[in-house]
Amino acid sequence: MCHDPKMTARPAHFVPIEADRVQPTRFAQSLWGEDHLNGPAVVGLAAHALEAAFGLPDFLPARLTVDLFRAARGVPTTTEVKLVRDGRRVRNSECEVVQDGVTVARATLVQYRLAEPPPGEEWFRATDFPRPEVIDDGLAPHVDSDGVGWTRAIADHQNTSRKRYVNRSIDVIEGRPNSPFVRAAVTAEGTSMVTNLGTAGIGYINGDLTVALSRLPQGDWVGAEADTHWAAQGIAVGTATLYDSVGPFGTGLTTAISNSAAQIDFNHARFPDRVRRDGSSAF
Numbered sequence: 001m002c003h004d005p006k007m008t009a010r011p012a013h014f015v016p017i018e019a020d021r022v023q024p025t026r027f028a029q030s031l032w033g034e035d036h037l038n039g040p041a042v043v044g045l046a047a048h049a050l051e052a053a054f055g056l057p058d059f060l061p062a063r064l065t066v067d068l069f070r071a072a073r074g075v076p077t078t079t080e081v082k083l084v085r086d087g088r089r090v091r092n093s094e095c096e097v098v099q100d101g102v103t104v105a106r107a108t109l110v111q112y113r114l115a116e117p118p119p120g121e122e123w124f125r126a127t128d129f130p131r132p133e134v135i136d137d138g139l140a141p142h143v144d145s146d147g148v149g150w151t152r153a154i155a156d157h158q159n160t161s162r163k164r165y166v167n168r169s170i171d172v173i174e175g176r177p178n179s180p181f182v183r184a185a186v187t188a189e190g191t192s193m194v195t196n197l198g199t200a201g202i203g204y205i206n207g208d209l210t211v212a213l214s215r216l217p218q219g220d221w222v223g224a225e226a227d228t229h230w231a232a233q234g235i236a237v238g239t240a241t242l243y244d245s246v247g248p249f250g251t252g253l254t255t256a257i258s259n260s261a262a263q264i265d266f267n268h269a270r271f272p273d274r275v276r277r278d279g280s281s282a283f
Contacts, residue, residue: 011170012170012172017076020049021078023077024075025174028074032071032262033071035073042104045077045173046107047064047109047181053083054081054083054109060111060216061213062111063211063213064185065108067208068209075099080098081095089112092108092109095107129223129225130164135166145157145162146161146163155267158197158266165224166223167187167222180217181213184242187224188240194226194240200265205257213249217242218245219244223243225243226238234257239251
């Protein structure tokens with residue numbers, strides 16, 4: 001069962017047990033199944049472990065790819081990390097998220113050394129991220145879709161319009177504030193939500209996430225806006241642009257498979273007590 005700490009501290013997905021071992025809290029609970037953990041919790045845990053072990057101030061965590069092999073559950077969880085390549089300009093590392101001796105997710109991180117940009121000018125896509133007027137704390141993200149506007153309820157956006165969301169993510173591990181990299185990774189996992197949310201809710205479950213960053217986010221919130229969504233024969237691919245208060249800084253990419261037997265319709269879903277009805281901590 002998921003651990004349910006007293007809420008005297010900031011909410012978090014996990015509480016530490018040992019140096020590399022944590023216990024999921026109720027905030028890590030997913031709506032996909034009983035005792036399943038959500039994607040942001042697992043992705044955030046891997047990102048935190050890799051950055052803690054191998055992060056360097058002169059290197060940017062430019063790409064994080066997380067393969068979600070199987071449903072993680074509310075049991076003690078271990079992260080096992082290793083440095084694959086320690087190059088002068090490129091560093092590669094790996095992390096396995098392990099439960100009961102079984103790897104439930106594997107992450108790879110590519111870091112590039114910061115450098116002066118090359119000469120000349122390049123093409124950039126025009127962007128205009130219409131963020132909420134006020135971004136406050138809370139477990140529920142701010143969600144927007146064309147023609148609806150910003151609300152705190154995912155059910156309001158079960159439509160065919162382009163979607164966005166903004167979140168001040170809760171901490172991955174209790175007592176350890178999220179770094180900018182971890183905030184980016186956790187929010188990027190929402191690529192699946194903004195691309196796969198349709199008129200009947202979400203019926204695709206993502207099996208991976210790739211986060212690509214040109215810089216680290218600034219400030220304490222990160223937003224994601226759907227860019228593409230392609231689907232055929234029960235397979236979906238989606239991309240989203242990541243934003244902060246300065247502007248766009250990265251991309252999220254997910255591939256997903258139909259999971260219609262466990263379709264999440266936010267208008268009719270039976271929400272367990274450990275998950276808020278607004279859909280926060282749902283994936």
